[in-house]
Amino acid sequence: MLRDLSNRLLQFRRIFDSVGARMGGVILGSVAPVSVLGGVLVWQDYVHLSEASLRRGESVRLTADRRLRHDIDRTTAMLETTGELDADGDHTMRFLSLAQSASGMKYCFLAELDQAGGVVNQVTSTATSGGGCDGVGGRPTGDKTFAEVVTSGERAYARVVAPIAAEGGGAPRFSTGARFLVAVEPLAQAVSLAGPLDSAGGDVLADATAWYVAPGGELSPLCAQCAWSRPPKRVVASLMREARETKSETASLITAYSSYTYGPVAGVGAILVATTRLPSETHSLWMLGLWILTIFGLLVTGLIGVMVAAHRLVVSPLRQLTQEVKMWDQGGGFEPVNARSTPVEFRTLSKVFRRATGRLARREAELERSIARQNLLIREIHHRVKNNLQIVASLLNLQGARIRAADMKEEFMLARDRVRTLATLHRHLYVEGEVESLNMGRFLAELGPQLMEAEGEETRALITLQVEASDIVFPSSLATPMALIVSETVSNSLKYAFPNLSPGTILISLTQTGEEVTLVVADDGIGLSASQGINDREGIGLQLIRGFARQMGAVLQIDEGAGTRYTVRTTLGGRGAETG
Known part of the structure; x- marks a missing residue:
């Protein structure tokens, strides 16, 4: 495994052996930080634009929460004040009628009920409240004032229940035989999302739909006159599941065409806001994409231009110089690189190398002439030694022929044969042209x-x-x-x-x-x-x-x-x- 890793590292290093590869790496390395930074900034802009509809949905939810809280608090204060008055039924109804008139006739059910939920006195107006809401008056389930959201069919209602003070005064509370006041109004009217978002103007529901989400996942629109398409059930289920798993009890989801925001409202339930991408947001995304493509095209074009310029101005002259050196090494001549596009350092190096190769060539020629003279001298020496040995052998042969004693003559002949052997050896060295072998x-x-x-x-x-x-x-x-x-x-x-x-x-x-x-x-x-x-x-x-x-x-x-x-x-x- 270590050998394979070593081989891979060696192959990776070989990739950057050439000057062109190293220059390319340097250029890409210098551009990479700027590219990464630009990519991060572009990604942040894209996320900001793509989440714009999600932020608008969250703004709608927070507006609904604020307005519903304000409406419930006002209704609760009105009912508690009326319940604390020590008055008979006629006076109570008179106060409720005044409250209905002051509220702009928004309550669809405003009545005094007994403990069993029966209507004792009722003030009801259908002029602006969207019709009656019988059956949602309910009955108290505790001994204190409370507010809740109830549904009837596909509509949701905000209901506030407050006890009436018992005879003899004292704090209002639910007890046997006690009476209580109930105020019911459509949730859409309580939230009032059809109005402006803030003092600066702008319709809250201009590009959004809002729905009350019952605990079972049923949806009730917060706009009675709007013909909205219901969000998919799988989206609702996914958001509710995600909200249960988070401490904030909120959840969000972005799809290809819509954004969904889910969260609590006024402590009495939860709403779901669906928003679509505005034309301006779509245009901004398209412009961002066009800007990204433009920047990318300019970056690639610049890199290609730099690489081409580096190749023509640096890599190509260096390769030409390297090729000339290789040709000289193989026995050819060396031609200096003098093109004006070649960097002055390369031209200087080429000229210096030209002078060095010239001196080296002259020195090699001198050495070859010296070796030739030396070989000639050695051959001449061997030739002369061979001739001298042959002369010595001839002298020994002549002298041996004059000797009469057999033993002495034999020794002379042996000496003659040894000298002839040496002469033959030197002659072979001379004829072969090799003095070393x-x-x-x-x-x-x-x-x-x-x-x-x-x-x-x-x-x-x-x-x-x-x-x-x-x-x-x-x-x-x-x-x-x-x-x-x-x-x-x-x-x-x-x-x-x-x-x-x-x-x-x-x-x-x-x-x-x-x-x-x-x-x-x-x-x-x-x-x-x-x-x-x-x-x-x-x-x-x-x-x-x-x-x-x-x-x-x-x-x-x-x-x-x-x-x-x-x-x-x-x-x-x-x-x-x-x-x-």
Whole structure:
């Protein structure tokens, strides 16, 4: 999981590897805070506009609450004052009639009732109260003044009940045989929402509908003359459920076309106000949307313009400079970027790099000429060394021919063969053109016949030399001792393995396995132990073989069986340890 996370972070970092991506990130990062702030402000404006109808509904509800409270308080004060008067029925009715006239004939039921709810005296007017409201007078349910909302059919009424003072004075209270006063008026008239909202004017219900909500969810309109469409039952149920779940007992809901506000009113019930979006609000929302699109379009256009300008003025010249550097790195020339649209820093960098590459090119040319002269000198040295070695070998050959003693003549011939081997080695280095390495397979293919050539025709007729060498490239530090080992082992086999010119075979094998190189020089002669009876083979030749093996860091192994077998193992890149 950590590896996957690391890989994802690495891929994310690679996205911003280029200058264009980083500049784009910087530009977007600088614009992001302003965009976020503008988005928050636009969202606040949108919320404010979309909730305008909701605020108007809440204003209607609060207006209804204030007016109903005022009406109930006034009615309660009137009834309590009338009930406290120590007067007979005629005087009570006279006071009630005066109150009805003073109220503008708004009560649809104003009467004096007994304890059972029977009408003792009644003052009723249907002129402005919207008709009679018989059946909603009710009867007292307590011993104090109270106000409530009752419904009859689809209409709601505000009812206030107050006791009449008992004979002998005292505080009014309900008791057996007591009488009480009841005032009933349509709730729509008590609330008076058809009037202006405040002193500034404006119809409260211009773009709203208001409904009294009974405890069971039944709705009664607060406008007797208005033909309103009822809110959906699911909306009413949702608002009532939300109000029960909140401490404020209020709830609100915004739909696509309407807003609903639900809450208590005057402590006697709850009302629901439905408002629709005003044309001015719709126009404001459309203008806000158009403004958002305009700002967004300008922002995107500006970002695109900045990105294009940054690409043309910064990214493109930098890519051109990078391309020129890549072409120079691949062996081509470097052309400085001098366009006027390129920033002066890039032009300066291009010129400085041009001068640096020029100096570097001149220095490389000087080094190449110096290396060529050095190689020429080294080749000339090798050529001269080869010629000198050949001269030395010829001198040794001439001197050996003048010596009569066999032992001394043999030593001269051995020295001559070693010098010839070195001369052949230097000639191969010169011909190949490499002074640090040598193709050992080709070298051994020439060295073997050269060693046989020095022994005479009779020896060549009886002894066969086989060379099985792969084309293995040796460094010169290993090639020289390896060549001398081959020369010494072959010379020993020619001189001691086949006494009395007996026929035989000498094998030179060079193979490679990985970094390990194995040299095998074997003969099918009389063997090392048997030849010691003829001559001492642990002479300078065998000592040289061991010494050259140590120089190479190689493993030397000498085996006897059907002849003598020399095995030398070494590595081209390392050093081994000698064993015998």
